[in-house]
Amino acid sequence: MNVYVCILLMSAVTYAIRIIPMVLLRKKITNTFIVSFLHYAPYVTLSVMIFPAILYCTSDIRTAAVGLAVSLVLSVCNAGLVGTAFVSCAAVYLAQLIF
Numbered sequence: 560m561n562v563y564v565c566i567l568l569m570s571a572v573t574y575a576i577r578i579i580p581m582v583l584l585r586k587k588i589t590n591t592f593i594v595s596f597l598h599y600a601p602y603v604t605l606s607v608m609i610f611p612a613i614l615y616c617t618s619d620i621r622t623a624a625v626g627l628a629v630s631l632v633l634s635v636c637n638a639g640l641v642g643t644a645f646v647s648c649a650a651v652y653l654a655q656l657i658f
Contacts, residue, residue: 623651
């Protein structure tokens with residue numbers, strides 16, 4: 560298939576996905592279920608993309624589990640994002656030295 564046809568098709572699909580909701584949904588959404596769904600959808604999507612990458616980022620799943628556990632504890636304790644990332648990486652590094 561021609562490269563230009565592929566680019567044109569991809570841009571048409573992307574444009575359609577963005578413009579159809581604006582055309583069809585002119586008034587404010589009042590259904591609480593739909594509003595709640597749309598509120599949490601980005602968080603769920605990000606979690607689904609990141610979680611498998613966390614578990615399989617190292618050669619040993621035990622070290623990845625250590626990093627995941629440390630990051631979960633720090634996030635529950637309201638630690639900052641940068642601090643959580645650094646401490647979790649350090650925990651994975653130390654776990655790789657041990658295992």
